[in-house]
Amino acid sequence: MAQQSEREELRMVVASLRRHVRWIERAGVRVLPRGQFVDNKPEEMAERGLLRGVEGDLFSDYAAAYRAKTLEELRGAIGDCHRCKLWPGRTHLVFGVGNPHADIMFVGEGPGRDEDLQGEPFVGRAGQLLTDIINKGMGLKREDVYIANVIKCRPPDNRNPEPDEVESCEPFLKKQIELIRPQVIVALGKFAVQSLLKSKEPITRLRGIWHDYHGIKLMPTFHPAYLLRNPGDKKLVWEDIKKVLKELRTSPV
Ligand code: URA
Numbered sequence: 387m388a389q390q391s392e393r394e395e396l397r398m399v400v401a402s403l404r405r406h407v408r409w410i411e412r413a414g415v416r417v418l419p420r421g422q423f424v425d426n427k428p429e430e431m432a433e434r435g436l437l438r439g440v441e442g443d444l445f446s447d448y449a450a451a452y453r454a455k456t457l458e459e460l461r462g463a464i465g466d467c468h469r470c471k472l473w474p475g476r477t478h479l480v481f482g483v484g485n486p487h488a489d490i491m492f493v494g495e496g497p498g499r500d501e502d503l504q505g506e507p508f509v510g511r512a513g514q515l516l517t518d519i520i521n522k523g524m525g526l527k528r529e530d531v532y533i534a535n536v537i538k539c540r541p542p543d544n545r546n547p548e549p550d551e552v553e554s555c556e557p558f559l560k561k562q563i564e565l566i567r568p569q570v571i572v573a574l575g576k577f578a579v580q581s582l583l584k585s586k587e588p589i590t591r592l593r594g595i596w597h598d599y600h601g602i603k604l605m606p607t608f609h610p611a612y613l614l615r616n617p618g619d620k621k622l623v624w625e626d627i628k629k630v631l632k633e634l635r636t637s638p639v
Contacts, residue, residue, distance in 0.1 A: 448557050457486050460561055464538070470554035472539035478505030482534030482562055489634055490524075491532045491568040492516065493559070494609065495577040496547050502540035507533045512611035516574070519610070523627050532566050534559060536581045552581055563602065569637065570630055571602055575609025594626050596633075605630050 450463035461481050480497040500510035508516045520526050537547045537555045573579040576589040597604045607626040
């Protein structure tokens with residue numbers, strides 16, 4: 387009896403796989419890429435980068451993103467994203483901007499109104515302050531660094547991103563970091579810091595000290611929007627940025 391129901395289950399799996407392949411064929415796909423499957427040796431998987439164990443999932447909505455070799459390919463793989471509930475409210479998906487080989491990558495929370503309208507991260511008032519930190523504080527141009535956010539679409543009324551939205555977008559940020567491979571990540575504000583470090587510690591405890599993000603040095607600091615409300619804390623951000631500059635100067639490229 388048990389054997390018969392297992393056979394029936396197998397028949398249903400095969401039938402649904404066949405339907406799926408026919409559907410792919412009808413969509414015009416003629417060749418399916420050979421995936422690398424999840425039972426690879428852990429050392430090999432570790433060598434492949436930050437995204438482990440899922441690259442071979444042929445039917446994953448993220449398969450093309452995992453395989454991307456450049457930021458352009460990654461952007462193409464994200465496409466007109468409908469993977470979470472934020473897409474109906476967006477004007478632009480805000481992917482990221484800057485030098486694909488940057489030594490420093492800034493990671494914020496998510497696009498606000500100005501960023502949604504322009505399709506570029508940190509272009510509003512908080513963005514102007516970040517640009518000042520980069521230009522005047524660090525002596526760099528925006529084009530020298532890379533700037534991205536944890537989530538790529540604006541939440542309604544700038545509310546905090548919700549866990550399912552962060553989860554949907556997380557593979558894209560991880561892949562951006564994997565492709566850029568910066569020397570240092572500067573995580574801006576509580577939300578980005580806690581998401582990247584998978585921590586619930588308050589930003590006041592996390593900021594100003596080096597953390598490890600998959601082998602990359604990560605410096606948490608306050609968000610520029612917080613600094614607009616609390617300008618007295620700019621000096622603390624400057625201390626954090628000085629540590630970043632020292633790290634960049636002293637560590638071999
Ligand atoms: N705040 C963010 O966290 N990111 C932006 O792109 C703009 C404002």
